[in-house]
Amino acid sequence: MCLGLPMTIVETDGLTALCEYGNELRHVSVMLLTNVTLGAKVLxxxxxxxxxxxxxxxxxxxxxxxxxxxxxxxxxYDRFFTDLIDREPELPEHLR
Incomplete structure (x- = not known):
């Protein structure tokens, strides 16, 4: 299984970016994106x-x-999923 991290761009040269998540800094490719700006959140x-x-x-x-x-x-862990408490699960539109 692969998890995506929501990271914030702190530096970029247009092809790569230094991104931050928590206390971690990582160099990532941004070649799949357009209009990459400092402070942008990326998956x-x-x-x-x-x-x-x-x-x-x-x-x-x-x-x-x-x-x-x-x-x-x-x-x-309930406090991390407040958007799901007291809500019935719903299938995505394409699976209905």
Missing amino acids: VHIDSAVRLLDDKEASLISEALNGLDASLNGQD
């Missing part, structure tokens, strides 16, 4: 930025990753 898979994220989506992904980490460490 990174295997050291390649695959798409831009808005702040809300980046936050939701970060919270889900934090919740996964908490559950793997035997900690309470």
Whole structure:
């Protein structure tokens, strides 16, 4: 399984970018994107930025990753999934 990280661009030369997630800095390719700017949130898979994220989506992904980490460490994880509490699961439109 491959997880994408929501990272923030802190430096870029147009082809690569230095991105930050938490305390981690990583050089990633941004060749799949257009209009890469400092401070932009990107979804990174295997050291390649695959798409831009808005702040809300980046936050939701970060919270889900934090919740996964908490559950793997035997900690309470409900607070990381507040957007899912008291909501029935829904299939994506293409699966209905």
